[in-house]
Amino acid sequence: MALLNIRNLTVKFATATGSFTAVDGIDVSVDKGEVLAIVGESGSGKSVSMLAVMGLLPDTATITADEMTYDGRDISRLTASERRRLIGREITMIFQEPVASLNPSFTTGFQIEEVLRLNLGMSRSQARARALELYRAVGIPEPEEKLKSYPHQMSGGQCQRVMIAMAIASNPRLLIADEPTTALDVTIQKQILDLLMKLQEDYGMALILITHDMGVVAETADRVVVQYKGKKMEEADVLSLFEAPQHPYTRALLSALPENATGDRLPTVSDFFAQEAAR
């Protein structure tokens, strides 16, 4: 049975000029221990659908779905306290801007210990010991020292490691990573992706990776969902997607990669839609 199962999810935002549909009838499911990549360009609704699951959308959003279940439980019917027990413990999330995700006025150690104390009910000394353990697990050098560091004293890659440490603190069964490496250099990106994949295997958790980068998809995913303008274009296992993309939009995205350039010009997505229309 799927760990997270979403059917026909629609998210609408009330705006000054009327209702805007950001996600339009999306189905997403992820199994235990599986890595699912949701890939799309800006405005494809790839983040919004996951924020809806986490309950992080503003009041202007209207969420409807035929089914939204986690481990057989209906997420949309949870009470606030049930939701708090689920989100942040069993389902956790990391975001794109690691430095902005941390509070600049507290040490990173304080922030991770806060998660451990409030969410898992640990005592101060337990939390300190566990924080140290987590810093080691995510490969932060000099962990004792770094627990006392403020976010601005650490690099972007290290801050993302701290965010990952927080996210795995409760041994979650599902981690949602929203563009976790977009703000990082390629060599750091590689380290963070390797770390996420290692943790995913060690802890057997499911991972949903939201990204715009086909390279990241190629290096991590088991299965891929391609989204465009709030709709699902294609869903396939990673090898079939790259080997034989079915949807014209996927083909367009793959051929727009500079490394796949044939000849002098890069084919663009609009070229592809023009070709499809001409057919």
Next chain:
Amino acid sequence: MSAPQTPVVEGRAIVQDYHVPGGMFARAKTVRALKGVDFKVEKGKTLAIVGESGSGKSTLARVIALIDAPSGGELRIEGKPVDIRRQRPGPEMRSKVQMVFQNPYGSLNPRQKIGDVLMEPLVINTNTPAAERRERAEAMLAKVGLQPEHFNRYPHMFSGGQRQRIAIARALMLNPSLLVLDEPVSALDLSVQAQVLNLLADLQDEFGLTYVFVSHDLSVVRYIADDVMVISKGEAVEQGSREVLFADPQHPYTRQLFAATPVTDVEAIRARVQRRKAARAVA
């Protein structure tokens, strides 16, 4: 025509120091962002400068674009030494070198209409009459793939890709010979990135432009560059033609960069999927 062509831009032992003033608790210190970098770019060619954050690639771009004066070394534009500390570059020199920045949301004035954005370089640097300024701005809009009705619109009415087209149009208004592009497609979606890269290639052919293209993305560099400079901690660790550098990287840092770049090759994916299956079977 003399046989060896004068490079459009040439740098010899460019050094840049930043002075960090001391505060209540900190001592003043000097950071050497560029440690003697040499380069030259021939007319109509593209030099890509590749590096990670903090490598000094943008510092070098600002020196080449005559925005910052280097602390040491010599910069030559079309064979002539330029020292902006000693002598402010005149309109003629400013017209030769133009720059396009990374973030098209930050590099356009939100209160300035697109037409005014494009005409401003002409107002500042030339005596072109108003009617002709307008004509040239409209022609340039068409060149970069925008419509005449965009002339009176404000930047917020455009998408990221369109704004980057506007920034490129503004840089081209003075018919420069050298365009310095600092991560021009990093903020753009993949499909829009392809459009802007195509546009840059077309404009280079049409106007014989020379590009200095700063990027962290090796796949973009491989597509657009003639020559590549890999820069790390203020030093050019490797320089060469694109073919040679990509076929046979010499420096450990270049190799590390290549190894970290994700590959979308089907065989590599197949190998990874199989490794994962095998690991699961054991567990």
